[in-house]
Amino acid sequence: MNKAINFVLDLFFPSRCPICRNFIRYDELICEKCIKKLKKYIPENDDILIKINDMFFDKILAGFYYENEVRNGIYSLKDGHKEFGYYLGNILSELILQDELISKSDYIIPVPMSEKSLRVRGYNQADIIAETISVKTGIKMMTDILYKNPSEVQHSLNKTQRMKNVSAYNINNTDLSGMKIIICDDVCTTGSTINRCAELLKNMGAAKVYAAVGTTTKLKRNE
Ligand SMILES: [Zn+2]
Structure with missing residues (x-):
């Protein structure tokens, strides 16, 4: 315009x-x-990586720590205002384009929502971020292979329940041999969701799976 x-x-x-x-x-x-x-995520602290035992993804990029204003931004993104999603997409695009390996990915896949949640919200907030990244980087978006079974809402579960609930994610039989794929999400808390998605993609032959998350919770070292 x-x-x-x-x-x-x-x-x-x-x-x-x-x-x-x-x-x-x-x-x-x-x-x-x-x-x-907005407090930028500092990769050197590796807060995300030390949360996970068997890691299936190869590298992770994150925009911001999930706290204060960032948290409000995520609330608004889930509440019909997509601007914060576009903003996170822009920030992650810059990080991806600066990364020699991740920028050469074949596809970007947003972490899926269940059909039911999608009907309630009308859109998947991870799609907003992934779409923005796809436009900015030229990496194609793929939304039809990972899916989420109906289950309890993740955030109402405690940490142990949430770790188990990762089985809620599943994959359609697809040959991904040799593919380099980015998994994209709005918030990374335990890391279990992106790790499960990465596991599913590797099972289908993906050579590399990277993660791009808009925000991540800060790990308390004594947890
Ligand atoms: Zn403001």
Whole structure:
């Protein structure tokens, strides 16, 4: 759309920051104040990797720590405002393009939602992030091989239950021999979901499975 039209739209339908709900310009996804408050994930700490015992993915990229403003951004993403998903997609695209191996992936696959949850929300928030990445990086998106069986909502489960609930994910029989695939999700908590998805993809012959998660919880070292 041309800038003049956007400017007029801005006057009549002003956009709001998905985190603080203050008005933002038409060409912004989040206000500058909130962007400054988002805490970037530091790979050197390897918080995600030490949560997992048998690791099936080869490398992980993450945008931010799941806390404070970032948490509000995720809430808004799950509540009909897709801007934070586009923002996370942009950030992860930059990280992917900077990575010599991951940027050469064949496909990006968002972690699926169950049919029932999808009907309730109307969209999968991981799709929003993965779609953005696909557009920015040219890596094709694939949504028809992984699926999630109906089950209890993951977040209502405790950590042990959640570890067991990973069996909720499954895969259609597909030959992925030699493929390099990125699994994409909005939040990584125990790491068990992306690890299960990576296991399923490797079982189908995937050569490499990488993970790109918008946000990750910070691990307390004494857990
Ligand atoms: Zn804001």
